[in-house]
Amino acid sequence: MQSTSGQPNLxxxxxxxDVVMSCRVRLARNVAGFPFVNTATSQQQDELxxxxxNILLNNDLDEKLHWVDLTQSSSRERLxxxxxxxxxxxxxxSEAHRAVALxxxxxxxxxxxxxxxxxxxxxxxxxxxxxxxxxxxxFDDLIENRVDYAYDARxxxxxxxxxxxxxxxxxxxxxxxxxxxxxxxxxxxxxxxxELQLAxxxxxxxxSESAGDFYQVSNQITLGKTEPEILGEFCERIVPKIIDYERxxxxxxxxxxxxxxxxxxxxxxxxxxxxxxxxAEEAMRMLSxxxxxxxxxxxxGIRLDTINRLFLEVQPSHLQVHAGPGCAGNELREARxxxxxxxxx
Amino acid sequence: xxxxxxxxxxxxxxxxxxxxGITQEIHLCADCANQAxxxxxxxPKPAEMLQHFVIGPGDVKKRAASRGRRLSCTSCGMxxxxxxxxxxxxxxxxxxAFGKHLSALIERxxxxxxxxxxxxxxxxxxxxxxxxxxxxxxxxxxxxxxxxQYERAAELRDRLQDLEQEPPTLHTRSSQxxxxxxxx
Ligand SMILES: [Zn+2]
Ligand SMILES: [Zn+2]
Numbered sequence: 321m322q323s324t325s326g327q328p329n330l331x332x333x334x335x336x337x338d339v340v341m342s343c344r345v346r347l348a349r350n351v352a353g354f355p356f357v358n359t360a361t362s363q364q365q366d367e368l369x370x371x372x373x374n375i376l377l378n379n380d381l382d383e384k385l386h387w388v389d390l391t392q393s394s395s396r397e398r399l400x401x402x403x404x405x406x407x408x409x410x411x412x413x414s415e416a417h418r419a420v421a422l423x424x425x426x427x428x429x430x431x432x433x434x435x436x437x438x439x440x441x442x443x444x445x446x447x448x449x450x451x452x453x454x455x456x457x458x459f460d461d462l463i464e465n466r467v468d469y470a471y472d473a474r475x476x477x478x479x480x481x482x483x484x485x486x487x488x489x490x491x492x493x494x495x496x497x498x499x500x501x502x503x504x505x506x507x508x509x510x511x512x513x514x515e516l517q518l519a520x521x522x523x524x525x526x527x528s529e530s531a532g533d534f535y536q537v538s539n540q541i542t543l544g545k546t547e548p549e550i551l552g553e554f555c556e557r558i559v560p561k562i563i564d565y566e567r568x569x570x571x572x573x574x575x576x577x578x579x580x581x582x583x584x585x586x587x588x589x590x591x592x593x594x595x596x597x598x599x600a601e602e603a604m605r606m607l608s609x610x611x612x613x614x615x616x617x618x619x620x621g622i623r624l625d626t627i628n629r630l631f632l633e634v635q636p637s638h639l640q641v642h643a644g645p646g647c648a649g650n651e652l653r654e655a656r657x658x659x660x661x662x663x664x665x
Numbered sequence: 666x667x668x669x670x671x672x673x674x675x676x677x678x679x680x681x682x683x684x685x686g687i688t689q690e691i692h693l694c695a696d697c698a699n700q701a702x703x704x705x706x707x708x709p710k711p712a713e714m715l716q717h718f719v720i721g722p723g724d725v726k727k728r729a730a731s732r733g734r735r736l737s738c739t740s741c742g743m744x745x746x747x748x749x750x751x752x753x754x755x756x757x758x759x760x761x762a763f764g765k766h767l768s769a770l771i772e773r774x775x776x777x778x779x780x781x782x783x784x785x786x787x788x789x790x791x792x793x794x795x796x797x798x799x800x801x802x803x804x805x806x807x808x809x810x811x812x813x814q815y816e817r818a819a820e821l822r823d824r825l826q827d828l829e830q831e832p833p834t835l836h837t838r839s840s841q842x843x844x845x846x847x848x849x
Contacts, residue, residue, distance in 0.1 A: 350757065359741045359755035435753060457784070469786055470757040475771075476781025478760055480753040482771050485760075487783040517776060543771065544778025546800040 334446015338615040339563045341494040341534065341628065343449050345456050348479045348488035349438040352468040356480040357416055357433045365417040365433055372432050375466045376421045383428055383459055385421040396645050399637040405443075407431055428459065435480045436488075438463070447563075449491055449555050453547060476543065486543030491554050495562060498533040498612040499569035502584075506535075509562060516558055517541050532604035532631055537562065570616060585613030589622075592660050597653040603634045603660065622664065630663055738762035780807050799828055 334340070350356060351371070354364055376385050390398055390411065398412040407420050411434045418433040431439040440463075442456040470478040476486040484490070500506045513520045517540045539554050573581045588609035591602075598606075611627045613619045632638060634656050640647050643655035667676045736745035743755030745763050754760065760767065772779055782800035802825045809818040 352757065355741045355756035356754060358751070358753050359743060460784075464786055471786050472757070472760060472781075473785075474780055475760055476783060476785065478757045482754065482760075482767065483774055485771060486775070486778070486781045489783075541776050541778065543775040543781055544804075546783040549783075 334444055334448050336563055337446040337624065339495055339497070339566050340447040340559075341496055342443055342445050343447050343452060343491070343493045344441050344443040345449065345452050346439060346441040346490045346492075347456055347460055347477075348436040348484045348490075349440070349460070349463070349477060350470040350479065351437045352470045354437065357435060357437060358480060360416075360433075362417060368437055369417055369419055369432060371467065372430075372438065373419070373421075375463060376430060376432075378466070381459075381462055383423050383462075385423055385428070385430070388420050388422065390418045390420060396637055396640060400641070403632065403635040403637050408434060408439075410434065428455070436484075447493060447555070447559065449493070449551055453491075453551055457547070483540070484542050487545075487547050487550065489542060489547050489550060490538050491551055492536050492538035493559055495535050495537060495559075495566070496533060496608070496611060497535055497562075497566050498608050499573055500566050501533045502573065503569045505565070505569060509535075509565065513537060513558075513562075518554075518558065531601055533608045534631075570612070574616060581613075581616070582618055585609055585616075585618050588613070589619060589664070593664055595657045595660070597650060598657045598660065599653055600634055600636065600656070603656055604631065607631055607634070626663055630660065633659060633663075736763055736766060780804065782807075799825065802828065 334342070351368060354360060354368055357365065360368065373387060377387060388397075388401070390407070395412075398407070401407045401420065402409050402412050404426065406422060406426060406429045408431070411418060411420070411431050414434070416433045418431070420432065421430040423429070427443050429441055429443075431441075440456060440459065442452045442459070444452050472478055477488040479485050479488055497506060497509070500509060510520050519536075519538050519540055521536050537559065539550055541550065545553075588606040592598075592606050592610065595602075607627055607630055610619070610622070611624070614622055614624055614627060636652060639652055639655050639659065642659075643652065647655060737743065738755055738759045739762065740758035741755035743759055745766060748754055748759065748763065748767075754763075768779070780803075782804040784800075802821055806818055806821040806825065809815075809821055
């Protein structure tokens with residue numbers, strides 16, 4: 321991990337970035353001839369690591385990847401990767417021999433020996449899932465040229481959990497929905513999404529409540545539809561609807577509740593600029609309000625990028641990179657407050 | 666009286682789903698419905714279904730459970746009961762080993778889908794558009810066969826063969842040895 325200054329992929333501003341923070345697609349693949357990770361012996365896990373490391377670090381690949389052996393790495397380094405959404409919590413904590421391969425800008429990452437032998441993901445800022453699918457498809461082809469995947473004519477790509485079988489493809493978008501939260505309509509979105517076979521969960525932190533009003537929406541169905549079909553439904557029909565809904569709620573706040581909105585937004589900025597001790601949750605809540613204010617043009621001189629980056633920088637492991645690994649409690653809250661002040665002068 | 670799709674006991678759960686114009690009927694006996702995580706008699710919500718799918722229904726009857734438990738994969742040794750407990754299969758061969766019990770679960774979790782269509786190692790390296798066209802034909806072919814429309818199936822098979830014989834379109838990236846190898 322060289323840089324901690326925020327993911328390059330989230331620094332840029334993609335399409336619809338007022339609502340869509342980032343989008344990604346993940347493919348689950350397994351190597352033929354090996355049992356799935358949960359039943360593989362540690363020798364087989366090592367063989368897989370060795371085999372896939374050779375393939376993934378091969379110079380022929382267009383994508384130049386950097387290898388992190390998670391069995392060797394410190395728990396702090398693993399948590400840092402979790403906070404950056406480059407590995408899952410499960411992957412960080414697993415007992416298996418495991419690794420992750422990352423492109424320099426972290427827009428492409430491959431978890432090795434997570435639930436499946438390969439879990440590859442491509443991330444991009446804003447809503448641009450078509451490009452993301454093209455890139456991961458090409459990358460997948462390069463790997464597929466070098467190894468036989470477990471595949472069945474009826475079931476498609478065979479995955480450890482049958483809920484991923486078929487395409488093995490999971491599309492997701494990370495949405496910032498502060499206005500729907502304020503107007504109490506978030507539950508309606510959740511319910512509608514559920515009916516459409518989509519999963520909605522908070523993106524930062526744990527539990528169902530979403531810190532910072534971020535929600536990750538993803539497809540649940542992986543079988544019986546082609547990748548472009550899944551993408552098409554998701555991206556042309558469903559996600560734009562949620563985006564419009566959030567924008568509509570934002571407009572209503574502007575038109576009908578301007579002083580209330582301004583109060584909320586400027587108080588948030590005041591808190592962030594004044595706090596000397598601040599917890600992660602409060603910081604996320606205030607940053608969310610600030611982000612809403614900036615996207616609606618209620619605050620001048622603060623860039624969206626700065627705020628996007630702060631969401632990541634205020635997470636515990638990111639703070640500990642500078643403040644020291646032992647930093648906790650009030651010390652951590654102090655480090656968080658001072659970092660925020662330095663970013664929002 | 667309808668018989669269960671999975672065994673021959675009388676069916677107590679009847680469900681008709683229409684997807685992409687294809688009508689599919691599902692009939693299950695109480696045991697198999699329990700196995701598949703179906704709540705009797707109402708229709709489960711998709712979210713509940715997934716939950717059932719992964720952790721299994723709380724009130725699995727002993728008989729159904731023991732029958733499932735007897736199933737095991739000769740390749741990796743995992744039993745069906747173990748799979749129901751932790752939600753993950755042991756190896757690729759488990760898909761075959763757990764047969765109809767597993768496919769019933771998958772169909773329910775995947776909104777009635779029974780066959781993959783989409784990318785395959787077979788068409789990897791071709792454009793997404795073409796993969797999609799091939800997959801679409803494959804799906805039509807599957808449903809034609811299922812509906813015993815053999816003339817239509819033959820026609821679809823021909824079209825599929827034509828499409829697969831078109832020279833593959835290479836990705837428009839800088840040419841590299843690996844790319845050239847692939848086009849041969
Ligand atoms: Zn039965
Ligand atoms: Zn097995």
